[in-house]
């Protein structure tokens with residue numbers, strides 16, 4: 001139903017709804033969906049929580065994922081997906097857009113925009129995709145200060161600490177960092193860019209009882225594993241962060257080539273979502289019906305006969 005009806009809105013804060021999804025035994029699968037329309041399509045296929053990727057939000061703005069986007073940019077994406085889907089969202093908070101106070105401002109802004117969870121990473125700016133080389137790490141102390149700041153600022157937002165340390169410092173150091181981030185107030189850990197199944201297994205074994213997130217990004221260092229395989233490895237969450245954007249961008253690329261070459265999109269129609277399908281996706285007619293019902297029921301009684 002349209003999100004404009006108060007009685008249809010979720011009553012519980014998004015962070016609590018996110019936590020409740022994690023209390024179930026099965027792994028929580030979150031596809032990337034940083035636009036309202038993508039969120040609605042993902043929801044249609046049964047996804048109960050969604051991921052807002054820094055890489056996808058940046059790329060949508062025509063920018064590289066180097067930590068250039070702002071808290072307000074991200075809130076624009078959070079608001080539209082939270083409103084249109086009503087689902088709890090895990091949002092990529094990059095390095096927190098600054099230091100401790102910026103992190104606190106980020107947490108307040110993300111909660112107010114409708115986010116359910118955030119992840120913060122232990123890189124220095126310009127931050128990079130976790131699967132690239134030459135990442136510069138913050139010290140564990142600096143990262144702990146940010147995690148503690150996030151913990152102090154939140155009302156309900158679920159806080160996931162991501163460590164990018166495995167590549168440069170190795171497994172022991174990454175595990176030690178993760179333990180410190182949990183002590184600083186993180187609710188869960190995102191070990192970034194694990195390269196083998198064995199590494200996923202080892203990280204799980206060394207963090208008993210801790211909620212863990214797996215990042216199934218393509219063209220990275222993680223081998224292709226399914227949601228069921230991550231669940232069997234003991235992971236609690238899995239994201240497909242940029243997948244939807246990669247598919248859409250490729251389709252746009254092909255389309256513009258076709259319009260340029262053929263003088264129009266007449267031969268691309270069979271690859272398009274139809275007008276009817278689009279309207280179904282965004283609930284166009286439900287909004288129209290709602291409007292009509294309000295005009296029918298409110299105006300006649302309000303007007304003198």
Ligand SMILES: C[C@](O)(C(=O)O)[C@H](CC(=O)O)C(=O)O
Pocket residue numbers: 052053054055056065092128129130131215217218220241242
């Ligand atoms: C998860 C991630 O932080 C993102 O912004 O989506 C990226 C994904 C990617 O670049 O493939 C990451 O650093 O892994």
Ligand SMILES: [Mg+2]
Pocket residue numbers: 053054055065092094
């Ligand atoms: Mg990111």
